[in-house]
Amino acid sequence: MVLKQCHGASWGGAVVTNDSGPKEIGPRIRSSAMVPDPVSDAAAYPRLRWCGDAALTIEFGEIIAPELNRRVLDLERKLAGQKRPGIVETVPTYRSLLVQFDPVQLDPVALGDDLLRLAASTDAPCSPGRLWRVPVAYGGAFGIDLDALAQRHQLSPDEVVARHTGAVYRVYMIGFMPGFTYLGGLDPALATPRQTEPRPVTPAGSIAIGGSQTAIASVEAPSAWHLIGRTPACLFAARREPPMLFAAGDEVQFQPIDARRFEALEHAAAAGELVAEVLRPAAPEPSR
């Protein structure tokens, strides 16, 4: 029985320590080429962790970085391409791939060995997903925390909106609630620690900032993030095909709209229109 667990190896201090939830730790990304630290990283990742007898996770690191996320998605694609019997479901996250399987149908240890081999060869960056333009009404009743957040950073609300709409964000993962879209790429000047007490109810479509992350909430949910706007787009509709608007690997730009436009688009969304616009389709998958 070969256990591929490497205990004790980590990115030496890159682990998030305060605040709950994910964070981008810019300085840890030493270069876009992700040269591994010869001391602590080379042997540590990718690594396998067991999640009981019916799942395992392949970790590529412990930080939030596009390079790691691309390797996660690339590994998922390679595994899906194998059409291996006994795989129940895969869940890509910021920096790891969770693989759920039936331990009666397949040999988990052999699966783990194969996945580690596959993971080591995920050097080719996977092709970018779609680029979306998402309409957002900022401030006022749509984003009740915009003014306070602007004040905190000594910016005007308009400057916050300009900075927030000036970036192209990466969809790192969908998780927590149906369609909840975790984005990376927030202007560091807008990073704001979460509120200490979560609000019990925040509206669907909320555009929120939590730490150095920004997200689009899909359904009404409790949240400690700062609400700066709302999109009329419907991120999750159980009876739509596909039910989710976004997928991990997609990119998102925000377009400011006024209240009147929001109302019109909200009606259109209720009638089944996507409202958000695809500016660029997904690039074709690289051949292998």
Add this chain to the structure above:
Amino acid sequence: MSLLPQVGDAAPKQEPAAPTAGSGTPTLLILSCGPATSLQDLGRFGFQRQGISPSGAMDRHALQLANALAGNPPAVAAIEFAQLGGELACEGGPIQVGFCGAAMPLSIDGASQPAHVSITLWPGQVLRVAAARTGVFGYLAVAGGFAVEPQLGSLSLHRRSRIGGLEGRACRAGDRLALRRSAPAGCEMVLTAPMPERAGPIRVVLGPQDDHISASGLATFLSQPYVISARSDRMAYRLEGPGIAHAKGYNIVSDGIVTGSIQIPGSGEPLVLLADRQTTGGYPKVATIITADLPRFVQMRAGSTVRFAAIGIGEAVAVARATASDLAVAMASIQSLPEDWRESGWLLSHNLVDGVSDGGE
């Protein structure tokens, strides 16, 4: 949502309709039920990457056995009762049901029914499912299944996101659940070899973030008793007991969660994530309950004491395979009863009468 009975939580009782000629669509009318009663099948898989929880029966073995008793394939949706029972009236045509899981005695119009035997209900009859004497989750499967549209491939209710179930909600008094077909004009079935019961600690495989837990924290987790909190539900069982110390903070970059993941949040008190769990999370997970022990764990009530023991992945896989074979043996033990089984004392003579018949309390 607590699993404990809550006074005043149940919807008002309904009166059954007048007995019909039995020529319509066979339908179960819910006269009363606990607030946590819902439709559940084996779960909604394939959507966790989109934030959608798998949900599904808390006790997957009991659901499959209830279905087998009702003559269904294993994954058909059944009514999941949580500690509280309910009353259901049969309308429109005969309905054959199978029940497994928590010890919830069944009676028809006051007459108690033996456990592990299918029951055919006739229009006008009322089936009473009593509150659980032991265990938490009981499954009432109907032959042919319910004529309810699946959502994303499953009937399982996920209450928080209002997916599945009856238009995104739990069962309640007044619901009429039509069946896909009438009961077969056949005989009753009996489960002659239930799955072996197991005692002892709940077995876990350490990880995926046991390296975020201190050595003393790990020793505490594996040696101390924990009590299942009353603040437990289908999403998670909270455990009360000695805190488990982290080695390097209590936040990780959010990653995937599975059913049975044991999270250690900032408070240090473990949280066992179950069928209705979120799909990703940012707290370290010290260990995962093995699939074979999940049914036993979820059937433990609030106030029960639980201990954990770690096993290796090799042993865990061997146990998973042995348990699958135990389930297959139990399913294969289901056989038809002779027509005169009641008069002939068939169950007694085959040593199949257990303590779970309702004395008409």
